[in-house]
Amino acid sequence: MHWIAPTEKDTATVALEKRLWDAADQFRANSGLKAQEYSAPVLGLIFLLFAEVRFSAQRARLEKAESSSRRGSRVDEPNAYHAEGILYLPPDARFGYLLNRPEAEDIGGKVNDAMRDIEKYNPQLSGVLPKTYHLFTSTLLKGLLKKVSEIPATMDYDAFGRIYEYFLGEFAMSEGQGGGEFYTPGSIVRLLTEVIEPYHGRILDPACGSGGMFVSSARFVSEHKKNPSAELSIHGVEKTDETGRLCRLNLAIHGLEGEIMHGGNVNSYYDDPHNATG
Structure with missing residues (x-):
């Protein structure tokens, strides 16, 4: 993947974040689901829209190149997207397709199938994407898809x-004390980043949560006019599978990759799962 350089958050983005969160929180209240059951699927829809925006831009570039070339079409070749660090999305796994499903259909089942197909064509996401959309009614999912679609396709990647991070923070607060297991406030993460000055090398977070330290470190490198994907090697450990998946999704939406180990008997306090010490 390719690191997506940061931009300053403007007032329009701040207003959009709040509007999206207020709507998502209202949907949750009407769903009867707990915050921890609701967070990953909502974040998954934001990720899916982001993936489609990048996919569509690359598809347009391929179609333009094809019109002036005698080579065969590459618009439906996964490698033509992977080569640019972009996820390939099969037709039934695209946000627009899901958004246009009528409520009479099993939208939850179709979103679950879409997530499985994305993992199939993009193995680096294997086991990462949420597949619990069957817990939602089609009416609720239709409303969520419409609300997420308000994020402009022209918005900077x-x-x-930043919207993903904002939602992580809001979900953490809504879960109370339990939210601290996967989210550390941005101000603390930024302070730690400034102290360690991660210009280059390996980064190991033994309790990485949703990956805020990795994203902050990448921003630090980018601010010093270097490419984080080339300068940093990311390694993390997280005791819970659900939080580990949030971390891997967070990396993906920022154009980063890393070796994130989670769940099972992985324990970085007593073991060295990444062979970081020798």
Whole structure:
């Protein structure tokens, strides 16, 4: 993947974040689901829209190149997207397709199938994407898809990452004390980043949560006019599978990749799962 350079958050983005969150929180209240059951699926829809925006831009470039070339069509070749660090989305796994499904259909089942197909064509996301959309009614999912679609396709790619981070923070607060397991306030993460000055090398977070330290470190490198994807090697450990998946999704939406180990018997306090010490 390719690191997506940060931009300053403007007032329009701030207003959009709040509007989206207020709507998502209202949907949750009407769903009867707990915050921890609701957070990953909502974040998954934001990620899916982001993936489609990048996919569509690359598809347009391929179609333009095809019109002036005698080579065969590459618009439906996954490698033509992967080569640019972009996820390939099969037709039934695209946000627009899901958005246009009528409520009479099993939208939850179709979104679950879409997430499985994305993992199939993009193995780096294997086991990462949420597949619990069957817990939602089609009416609720239709409303959520419509609300997420309000994020402009013309928005800077980094803005999607910032919206994702904003939602992580809001979900953490809504879960109370439990939210601290996967989210550290941005101000603390930024302070730690400034102290360690991660210009280059390996980064190991033994309790990485949703990956805020990795994203902050990448921004630090980018602010010093270097490419984080080339300068940083990201390694993380997280005891819970759900939080580990949030971390991997957070990296993906920022154009980063890393070796994130989670769940099972992985324990970085007593073991060295990344062989970081020798």
